[in-house]
Amino acid sequence: MYDNCFGNGPFLFRLNDNGCGPNLLSQVCLERGWREYSSENGEENWNLWWKTNSFTVAHTKSLSAWQFTNHIPKGSAICRKDNLVRYLRCMKSVYGSIYDFSPDGYNLPLEYTKLAAECNRIKIMPYDKNCNKYPEDKPIWICKPVSKSQGRGIFLFRRLSDLNYDNNTIVQKYIEKPLLIGGYKFDLRLYVCIPSYHPMTIYMYKEGLARFGTDKFNLKDLTNPFRHLTNCSINKLGPNYTEMKDRIGAGCKWTLKHLRRYFIQAGIHDWLLWQKISNLVILTVLSHATQVPETVNCFDFFGFDVLIDEDLRPWLLEVNLSPALSNDCDADRAVKKPMLHDMFDLLGLPIHNTGLGSFDLWLGTDQGSEGEDKSEDLQKQNRYSRTDISKKRKKKTPKKTKSRGANAAKISASLTDSFSKKPLNLARHTLILDSHKMVSKYSKVAKELTRKHSTASDKFLNQRLAEQLNITGEVWLPPS
Numbered sequence: 001m002y003d004n005c006f007g008n009g010p011f012l013f014r015l016n017d018n019g020c021g022p023n024l025l026s027q028v029c030l031e032r033g034w035r036e037y038s039s040e041n042g043e044e045n046w047n048l049w050w051k052t053n054s055f056t057v058a059h060t061k062s063l064s065a066w067q068f069t070n071h072i073p074k075g076s077a078i079c080r081k082d083n084l085v086r087y088l089r090c091m092k093s094v095y096g097s098i099y100d101f102s103p104d105g106y107n108l109p110l111e112y113t114k115l116a117a118e119c120n121r122i123k124i125m126p127y128d129k130n131c132n133k134y135p136e137d138k139p140i141w142i143c144k145p146v147s148k149s150q151g152r153g154i155f156l157f158r159r160l161s162d163l164n165y166d167n168n169t170i171v172q173k174y175i176e177k178p179l180l181i182g183g184y185k186f187d188l189r190l191y192v193c194i195p196s197y198h199p200m201t202i203y204m205y206k207e208g209l210a211r212f213g214t215d216k217f218n219l220k221d222l223t224n225p226f227r228h229l230t231n232c233s234i235n236k237l238g239p240n241y242t243e244m245k246d247r248i249g250a251g252c253k254w255t256l257k258h259l260r261r262y263f264i265q266a267g268i269h270d271w272l273l274w275q276k277i278s279n280l281v282i283l284t285v286l287s288h289a290t291q292v293p294e295t296v297n298c299f300d301f302f303g304f305d306v307l308i309d310e311d312l313r314p315w316l317l318e319v320n321l322s323p324a325l326s327n328d329c330d331a332d333r334a335v336k337k338p339m340l341h342d343m344f345d346l347l348g349l350p351i352h353n354t355g356l357g358s359f360d361l362w363l364g365t366d367q368g369s370e371g372e373d374k375s376e377d378l379q380k381q382n383r384y385s386r387t388d389i390s391k392k393r394k395k396k397t398p399k400k401t402k403s404r405g406a407n408a409a410k411i412s413a414s415l416t417d418s419f420s421k422k423p424l425n426l427a428r429h430t431l432i433l434d435s436h437k438m439v440s441k442y443s444k445v446a447k448e449l450t451r452k453h454s455t456a457s458d459k460f461l462n463q464r465l466a467e468q469l470n471i472t473g474e475v476w477l478p479p480s
Contacts (some may be wrong), residue, residue, distance in 0.1 A: 004219070009289065010032065010034065010352065010418055011032075011033070011034045011035070011037055011047045011048070011349070011350055012030040012036070012037045012038075012045060012046045012047050012048075013034045013046070013047065013048045013049075013050065014033075014048065014049040014050065015033075015036075015037075015049070015051075016051050016052055016250065017145075019036070019038075020039070021050060021052075021228065022324075022325035022326070023327065024290075024325045024332075024336055024337060024340070025050060025325050025340065026133075028162055028337060028340040028341060028344070029048075029449055030354065031341075032341070032344065032349075032350070032351045033350075033351055033402050034047075034048075034352065037049075041130070042242050045101075046067065047067060047068065047071050047349075048067075048068045048069075048070070048349065049067070049070070050069075050070045051067070051069070051070065052321075053063075053321075053322075054071045054073065054075075054076050054321070055069050055070075055071050055073060055298075057073040057074070057293060057295075058074060059299050059397075060073050060295050060297075061071075062281070062328070062385075063296065063297050063298075065297070067297060068297045068299070068300060068349065069296070069298050069299075070195065070296070070298075070300070070301055070348065071298065071299075071300060072197065072292060072295050072298040072299065072300045072442040073241055073292070073293060073295060073298070073322075074114070074291055074292050075194065075292050075298075075300045076198065076292065076300070076321045077288045077292075078284060078287065078288050078319045079135040079302070079318075079319050079320060080146060080322035081144055081146050081170045081318055082104075082107045082146045082168060082170055083100070084284075084318065084319060084400075085105040085106075085107055085170050085172070086107065087281050087287040088102045088284070088287055088316075089282070090287075091286075094181045095436050096307060096442055097213070097222065098436065098443070099283060101230075101276075101280045101283070101313075101315060101316050102316045103172040103173045103174070103175060103315060104118075104172065105140075105170050105171065105172035105173075106170065106171050106172075107168070107170055108165060108167075108168070108169045108170065109165075109168075109169075109231060114162060115160070115171055119160045119179050121343060122415045128480070129203065134275070138261040139158070139173055139174070139176075140156055140157070140158055140173075140219065140222065141154075141156065141157055141158070141163075141167055141171050141172065141173060141174060142154065142155075142156050142171070142172055142173075142174045143155055143157065143163060143170075143171050144164060144166070144169065144170050144171075144172070144318075145167060145168070145169050145170065146168040146169060146170060149168060149320070150231055150233040150234070151225065151229045151231030151233060151234045154221075154225070154229060155222075156174060156222040156223075156224070156228060157222070160435070170368065173396070174194065174228075175307055175309055175315055175465075176219060176234075177309055177311075178217065178307055178308065178309055178310065179308045179309060179310050180217055180413055181212070181247050181248055181262065182216075182245060182246035182247025182248050182249075183217060183246060183247075184213050184214070184215075184216055184217060184246075184248055185210055185212070185213045185217040185227070185230060186210050186211060186213070186214045186248075186254075186308075187209075187210070187305055187306060187307045187308075187317060188208060188209070188210055188211075188256070188277070188304075188305070188306045188307075189208055189209040189211055189304070189305060189323065190208045190277070190281065190303070190304040190306060191204070191205040191207075191208060191279055191301070191304075191323065191339055191345050192204050192205070192206060192285075192300075192301070192302045192304055192345075193300070193302075193304075193346060194204070194285065194299060194300040194301075194302070195298060195299050195346070195347060196293040196299075196319060197289050197294075197295075197348055198288075198292075198294045198428075200285070200431075200435070202281065202282060202285055203343075203346060204278065204281060204476055205294060205342065205343075206476070206478055206479055207255060207256055207257065207334070207335045207338070207339065207403050207478060207479060208255070208256045208335065208478065209253050209255065209256070209260045209331055209332075210254040210255070210256065210258070211230040211235075211252060211253055211254045212227065212230060212235070212245075212248050212253070212254070213227055213230050213252070214226045214235045214238040214239075214240045214241050214243075214245070215229065215238065215240060226238040226239075226240070230252075232252055232253065232324070232326070232328070235252040236252065236413060237326065247257065247262075251331075252327050253329055253332065254306035254331060255334050256333055256478035256479065257478065257479040257480065258267070258331075259478075260396070260478055260479070260480040261480065264480065265335075265478040268461040269450070269454065271450065271458050271461050271477070272312075272446055272447065272450040273312045273314065273433035274476065274477050274478065275313050275442070275443070275446040275465075275476075276443070276446075276474075277306055277312070277314045277361060278476045279439050279442060280306065280314055280316055281304055281305075281444055281452055282435070282439055283304070283436070283439060284304070284319065286317060286432055286435055286436065286439075289428070289432060290396055290428045290429060293462045295438075297349060299391065301322075301323070301343065302319050302320060302321065302323065303319070303320035303324075304316070304319055304320075305317040305318050305319070305320065305462070325340070336358060340385055344354070354370045354399075358406060376388050383391025385397040387425045389444045401449030410465075441469070442465075444471060445465060445469060446465060446470050449461055449464055449465060449468075457475060458480070461475075462474075462475040462477070
């Protein structure tokens with residue numbers, strides 16, 4: 001069957017334009033029995049092209065049926081910080097408070113006067129030298145250069161006179177009361193795969209990372225990046241990175257499973273939090289979905305960064321086009337390799353000549369030939385959860401075999417199957433409007449359930465939510 005889809009030769013993967021890419025990605029591809037592309041094989045003789053930057057529309061239109069790329073043209077618009085601020089502000093003006101999950105922001109230099117007006121609107125009190133602090137009504141702002149990543153160029157300030165920038169930048173209100181663990185600030189890195197915008201299909205991986213600052217959080221010191229920034233590329237250079245820190249230990253990363261175990265020990269009931277995060281991801285993707293053209297054999301792989309405040313309210317910080325695939329610590333190894341394998345299974349990409357079932361690669365199980373006959377069991381193990389707006393796929397992908405279908409489980413995560421009943425000839429804006437209505441309903445039902453059953457188990461809440469919204473699949477939750 002695979003021969004009909006991908007030809008008789010090996011499955012070739014290509015990394016960027018120069019053949020260089022993350023070692024972990026290369027390792028996963030080689031484990032699947034794939035072979036690395038070489039220019040000697042021929043200009044178009046490849047099956048998967050993985051690039052850090054995006055592809056053009058013209059390039060993706062020329063793809064053959066056996067070729068895949070890891071970016072959808074124009075699908076990365078939300079990964080630019082200035083675009084994300086603009087899109088979410090626009091959607092909030094149309095759909096209201098449902099989009100109140102991103103800090104107020106301004107695109108500079110275009111909106112400098114608006115930022116200045118907002119700063120001047122707030123009554124500024126003089127600096128109190130006696131108590132060595134600023135008054136609470138003087139907000140903190142965070143400046144993020146649009147063209148930089150990994151925390152480079154980010155700084156905090158209180159006074160507009162302290163704002164210095166030399167290129168396109170966004171300035172947002174700083175979340176001054178984040179949820180802390182052991183006195184340390186953290187955020188979440190969530191992995192999202194979008195194989196199609198038409199119909200819209202969103203998968204969110206069940207595992208992820210909690211990323212910590214390596215110095216204790218303190219608003220008196222705004223110049224120390226190890227207190228306020230959670231980027232691993234910054235904190236692994238900090239003096240306290242390897243030290244055993246209160247509660248969080250050495251390093252700067254936990255898995256989501258580790259985080260949920262901490263929540264249980266701390267008496268934090270987090271079920272509603274994860275449902276809010278799931279809706280946050282859906283709404284963010286919806287904010288630009290109408291601008292993305294229909295494509296074939298393309299997918300997007302995003303890293304969503306989410307901060308949780310002390311009221312267990314999630315805030316979207318940014319969306320990463322090419323989330324880091326480094327392999328620096330135990331948390332990375334526990335999350336990223338199985339995530340990549342699951343994503344390739346999800347997309348129906350083959351395993352060639354390995355003699356292994358997909359889950360053997362990290363779970364150590366021996367499924368052998370019986371694995372192909374147990375598709376229902378494997379579907380239950382799948383770590384991706386799916387949000388469906390239509391069951392029908394316009395995408396022209398090769399016909400799936402049992403092995404591929406077993407690991408590309410169809411699981412409705414956060415929207416009900418009522419979307420599947422909508423005719424495909426609906427205008428895009430109508431579908432977007434209906435999607436927002438369903439997210440609003442989902443959010444309302446989830447809040448009501450936690451109000452009535454504040455101490456109920458995750459299983460009970462999942463069942464009640466599925467019953468009330470007619471969800472036939474699994475409600476998205478990280479492992480616990």
